[in-house]
Every structure is written in C-alpha cells, then in structure tokens.
Amino acid sequence: MSAHPVVETRGLGKRYGSRWALRDCSLEIPAGSVTALIGPNGAGKTTLLHMLIGLSRPSAGEVRILGRSPREQPALVLPRVGFVAQEHPLYRSFTLAELLEAGRRLNPRWDAELATSRVTRLGIPLSQKVGRLSGGQQAQVALTLALGKRPDLLVLDEPVASLDPLARREFLQGLMEAVAGEGLTVVLSSHIVAELERVCDHLVILASGGVQLAGPIDEILGAHRLLTGTRRDPGAVARIDSVIRASHTERQTMLLVRAERPIADPSWQVDEVGLEELVLAYLEQQAGHAAPEVGRLELAS
C-alpha cells in the first residue's frame, strides 16, 4: 500500500455564478481507508465528489487523484477510479449481461469473471433487463460496474439513500467484502450518519460549502469529549482547544469540546461522544452560525 494519499485537494472550490457551492476544501484521504463524506443536503458533497473524479471543473484550488489531475489527465485517472453517481444511473434497456459487456468494452482493465460471479452470487439474473431490477439490485449492479474495472479508488455518491434497510445492508456487505479483498480506498457520501459508523474509518464533515472536520474516526472520537457540570461560563474551562456546542440549564452546563489532552478537572463529568452526536453538533454549529471556533482538524494518518 502506497504511503501517498490517494486523494489530495488543496483549496478546492466550486462557484456557480456568484455563489460558492464549495470553498477552500483541503483534504488528504489515505490509501486503504473508507471515508464518509457527511453533510446536509446542499452542503456540496456531490459537487466535491464530481470534482474528485473529473466530472466537474474546479473554480479554485486543485485536486490530485493518485498523484494526477483528473481534468488534465483523464485517460490516466479514469481507469483507476470507479464511480457510482447519485441515483445510480444505468442503461436501463440493457440486459444485465449486456451491461457487463458494456463495462468490458469501455474499460481495458475489466475483470469479467469478477463482475459475473459477483452478480451471480447476489442472485441477479443476467438475462433480466436492468430497468426491471429492484432498487437494491440496481445499486448492486452499479457497484459491480464500478468494481469490475478493478479500480484503486471507489467514489460513491449517496449509494444507499434510496434503499430499504435490507438492500442497504446487502450493499454495504458487498462493499466491505470488496474493500477486504482488493485493498480498495473508498469515499462515500451520505446524509445519514448511523449506518456509516461501522463501515467507515475516516470522516469528512461538509457543511455550508466548507470542510468542518476531517480525520480518522478513532482519533476524532478520542479528541472530543462531553463535559457535564454545574452551570458556568464555557470560556472558563482549561485545557480545551475549542467548544463545539454549549448548552445550559439553570443549574447545569453541558459542553461538547475538542481537547487533545485529557481533562483532569474533577468538577466535570467527562464522557466520550458518539459519532452521530458529534456530527450533529458540528452541523448545528454551522446551521446556527454559532460563535465557537470550528476545529479544522486536518487529518493526519
């Protein structure tokens, strides 16, 4: 596994007219990681993903995939990146067999056996028209198309958004198998946090067109704590880097803080924070344009 990040962006931004949909995005995504790109709808997740794979031209900044620019050297980047767009577009009038054949003809590095055995194992008939398959099956087919070219990086835009729980589970099972088997790097976007926690080991929180937080999930959870104690001013707490969320009642103060060093103050009850709560806190902060400084954790890995 190469030590170089598979995805690198610096100051990446996209503008539509006078409105910046995405601004100043700087990320590094390490090889072999499964990264969740989380954010509310309209935060710029799709915009960012499209710039990663060269479907969209950045208005500012630069992006490197496997060391290359996807816009300037698409012939070198495309064969190594698999992509499933939102709503997994497919040629619905094709039979599954024909669609896999299309994959073979459009990709020099196509592994026909891998693709065919995958759909067979999933019980999807090769002679069926793709448009007649269920939503879950279509999502699996889209994933198969992306995996069939043996990519180094897989980018998925809301892959499980429209799937029922069973289909969602099966999709993630298949995805994890592929990661285990091929050493794939995965970036997937979602606006639902809960199911991603088991699957992802890295996180990027995108809100209001900017990166709010990025890094390995273990480190992030280790660096945030929930403090509960008697009512007091958040500014008075020592040894923390920033307060992400503060809530007060008459007698009690609860702070979600980012702190690199352990908090030894006995007047606080210190608890770990769950991923979902953490993400929500960061998103609330953006939504309310609250004052506390945002911890822009640049990810080290």
Added chain:
Amino acid sequence: MIWVTWRQQRTETLIAALLLGLVVALLVPTGLHIASVYDSEGIAACVAKPSLDCGGQLDQFVSRWDSLVNAVGWLNLVPALIGSLVAMPLVLEFERGTFRLAWTQSVTRDRWLAIRIALIVGTCVAAAALLTGLMTWWRGPLDDVNGRFDGFDFEGLVPFAYTLFAAALVVALGVVLRRSAAAVGLAFVTFIALRVGIATWARPHYLAPLHETSTTGPAGLALRDAWVFTERGDLRTAAGTPVDPLAVRGCLTDPGAKRLDNACLDRHGIVETLTATYQPGSRFWLFQAIEAGMFAALTLALLAFAVWWIRKRIS
C-alpha cells in the same frame, strides 16, 4: 464504445430502418411504373426534339403524376425524422443522467463526445445517401422532362445537409433543455419553418433570375429545363408598346370569356407576349451548393455550440 453506442440506439435504429423501408416500399413500385410509362409512351424521343404537339404530350405526362408527386412531397419530413432518431440517444444520455456513467468508465469525455458526434454524422450521411439515390432515380423521367429543379429538395447535396441540420438541431436543443421530447418537438418546428422559409424566399434569389420574353405564345418559351417562377402575359403592339386590354374587347371570342381570338389580334397588329422569370437548369448544382452550404454552416454552428455547452455547463 461503438458496440455500446449501437446497442444504446437499437430501438431508434430499428425505427429509422423501418421508416426507410416504408419509403423504399413507396418509391420503388411507383418509380418503376413512372419509368415504364415514360418508355411506353416514347417520352424520351419527345424530350430530345421538342415540337408543339410534343409539348402538350410532355405536359400531359408530367401532370399525370401530380397527385403522386404531391404525396411524395411529404417525404420532405423524412430528413427531420431521421435526424431526430439519430440524435435522440445522445440527448437521452443527458436527460437520464447516464452521461455520468459514460464519462466515468475509461473513455475520456472528449473522446466519447467526438465518437458520438462522428457516429451521428456518419449515420445521417448514410441515410441521406440512400434517400437521395432513391429519389433521384424515382424522379428520373420527370427530371428529364422538366429539369431537376422540381426535385431540388430531394436530389443532389441538400438532403445530406437537411438531415445533418435536423440532427444538430436536436442535439443542441437537447443538451440545453435536457428533455428529448421537447427538443425533438422544437427541432421539428424550427426545421419546417426554416426549410419552408428558405425554399420560398431565399432560394429564388441565390442568383439574379433571368427573364425571357416570347411573342409567339407559351410554346415559344422553350423553358423546359428551368425553374420558372412567374409568367406574365402582356398584350403589346407590333412596335412593342403596351396595349390596353379593354381596347381589344372586340376580340373576345365571346363576351363573357377571357380568351382572345388570335386571328382578330393579328388583324389589329397586337401580339400576346409572355415574359418568364426563371432560373436555368444549368444553375442547379450551384444552387445546391449554396443551400447545402447554408444548412451545413448552421449544422456546424449548432454542433459547436452543443460541444461548448457540454464542456462549459454540464461539466
């Protein structure tokens, strides 16, 4: 990629083939019939040596096929239909979002676009070649009699240009609207408007028309191989000055009629002159080149716009 593209447009290709098949089924039997009548009535000999009696025979031959020619006139829509069918699959890629699938395989977007457009152009040219060849053969006897201008819309270079233009129109509208039905509908309306407009108002004037006057009546105008747009009849004295038609009321064959007795006119030294405004048949290819060139230029502009739009706005 070629295989994938053909498979994608399987339905449209079948419909186009069916359409062309219908055209063939219409034209071949009727064309053979026209040709056989042409032979059996010895029209060819008449065309070679025009004489007064023969002129009437020629007119009769041509007018015999009037209703058929009118029906065949509907085939003017075929280039638009073919162009739409050929261009539709490309528009569907944008309407359905499958371009995001196509552009993230291993073929680059530019190469993909180039190949798709090349295939559209190639298919249009092939279909137009079939249509033009067929129609030129069908109109053979008629063209021998009256020149090729009558069949201008179906022969020579313009059918290629029309078909390509229709396809380019659908592509350009389609990538902007991202709705194939609306694009095709709008393209049809634009196509018809432009074709009718140009044929009616522009085509007669590509080159300044010629005039020919004859004093011996219509037969004196040996304008067979020509596109005649106006014929004006005048009454003039032998000296060439105009004559008031009321003055020769006395020469009416009967009071209510509009026909004049030639003998009576002769006695008064009045001749009927006929002035025709026309384009000679020798200008056929020049006019073809001009009109085809116009539509070809429009085609290029539309395709360039579509490519620009795709590169700037969709990605």
Added chain:
Amino acid sequence: MVSGMIEFRLSARSGVPTYLQLVQQVRQAVRLGMLQPGDQLPTVKTVVGSLAINPNTVLKAYRELDREGLVEARPGQGTFVSRALPPTPPGDYARLQSALLDWIRRARDAGLDEDDVAALVAATLQAVAAREAA
C-alpha cells in the same frame, strides 16, 4: 479445516466498541469449546461480508487476540486458534462469587446503588486493562 465455524453478532447499543465485541466472542467461543486449537477463524472477507463492518475493525480484533496469544496469524493462510482457554474450575467460581457478594453488601452499606457499583467495576476494569496495555 473448516472456517466459518463461528458466526459473529454485533450489538449496536452495548457501548462496547465493535472490535472488542469480536474479541469477546472469540474468547467465549474458545472457552466453551466451539473453537479448538488449530481451528481457523473466519476470514476478514467473510466477517465483513456478513456484518458490513470495516475490515480494519476485524483486523484490529484479530491483532488483539494475537497479542493475547489466543490466536496466531499465519501469513497467506489465515488466523488460527493457538491455545485453549480452560473454563474456570467450579470451586474457584463459587469462591469468587461469594467474595463478590461480600463486597457488594459493603458497597451498598456505604451508600452506592446498583448503577454506582456497575460504574465502579467498569472503571476499575478499564484502569487494569490500561495498565496491562502499557
């Protein structure tokens, strides 16, 4: 040699990290005799294929078990159980339980309720584990 002898089950609400749950379930399986020395643990691919979790989590669990000496990773072949965990002798078990009952009674007398007792036990276990890891 048959792999897939055991199946993992994850509890999302237990508060125990995923990899630890896997570790505990392997230990339990060995203790109860469902896994014997020489048996192969399910491959990473199999586990993630059924649980839909990140492969690194499984790797972390297997590494932890390897560190404890319970299993060993054989490169290119898989991960195999390397020793047995003898079940606690019934006598020891009874003695430990009665000592625990005494302690609980003392804690109750000191004013701790059920939750306090559980929290104290958990915190002490964590501290022990941290010290052992260091």
